[in-house]
Amino acid sequence: MNEYTGDYIGRKQKVGIVVAKFNDLVTKRLLAGACQTLNQAGIATENIEIFWVPGAFEIPRVVKLLSESQRVTGIIALGAVVRGETAHFDYVCSAAANGIAEVSLNGPVPVMFGVLTTDTMEQALNRAGGKAGNKGSECALGLLEMISLQQKINFK
Numbered sequence: 200m201n202e203y204t205g206d207y208i209g210r211k212q213k214v215g216i217v218v219a220k221f222n223d224l225v226t227k228r229l230l231a232g233a234c235q236t237l238n239q240a241g242i243a244t245e246n247i248e249i250f251w252v253p254g255a256f257e258i259p260r261v262v263k264l265l266s267e268s269q270r271v272t273g274i275i276a277l278g279a280v281v282r283g284e285t286a287h288f289d290y291v292c293s294a295a296a297n298g299i300a301e302v303s304l305n306g307p308v309p310v311m312f313g314v315l316t317t318d319t320m321e322q323a324l325n326r327a328g329g330k331a332g333n334k335g336s337e338c339a340l341g342l343l344e345m346i347s348l349q350q351k352i353n354f355k
């Protein structure tokens with residue numbers, strides 16, 4: 200696994216994780232990967248705030264509230280949307296992606312998109328600590344880079 204090699208962002212940074220309960224067989228693994236990577240980078244468990252939401256569709260609202268709360272320096276959004284028989288998959292994925300992107304672009308803190316959008320459960324599990332890595336861990340590494348970049352840009 201890649202180690203965080205960016206600048207030191209400070210051990211007192213608070214990170215928020217918004218994670219969907221739907222498909223929690225997968226999302227619990229994404230969360231574990233994210234938390235492990237943050238811990239390895241020096242972010243203590245007590246500085247990681249976790250918020251569970253029903254499904255990926257509900258992620259954007261809580262991400263927006265958390266972003267505006269000034270409680271955290273960055274946010275990771277985690278979910279697992281697995282295609283079913285109907286077009287519902289497309290709407291859930293679109294709502295989650297567009298909502299999270301909007302908050303990341305227009306809100307005060309960076310938000311990482313860790314919502315898996317897969318055709319099968321196997322594909323999702325492979326990306327939650329399986330042979331295709333762990334999207335949660337990837338998002339944690341990315342968030343540390345984004346926080347560091349934002350601090351560099353905002354340094355007066």
Ligand SMILES: Nc1c(NC[C@H](O)[C@H](O)[C@H](O)CO)[nH]c(=O)[nH]c1=O
Pocket residue numbers: 219221222253254255256257278279280281282291
């Ligand atoms: N099918 C999946 C869902 N569906 C539920 C929605 O996210 C939402 O909670 C519901 O439509 C009520 O607003 N959610 C996932 O996260 N993953 C899925 O595969």
Ligand SMILES: CC(=O)[C@@H](O)COP(=O)(O)O
Pocket residue numbers: 280281282283284285286287288289291
């Ligand atoms: C992604 C979903 O919402 C999906 O699990 C719903 O399944 P279905 O399209 O068969 O109702």
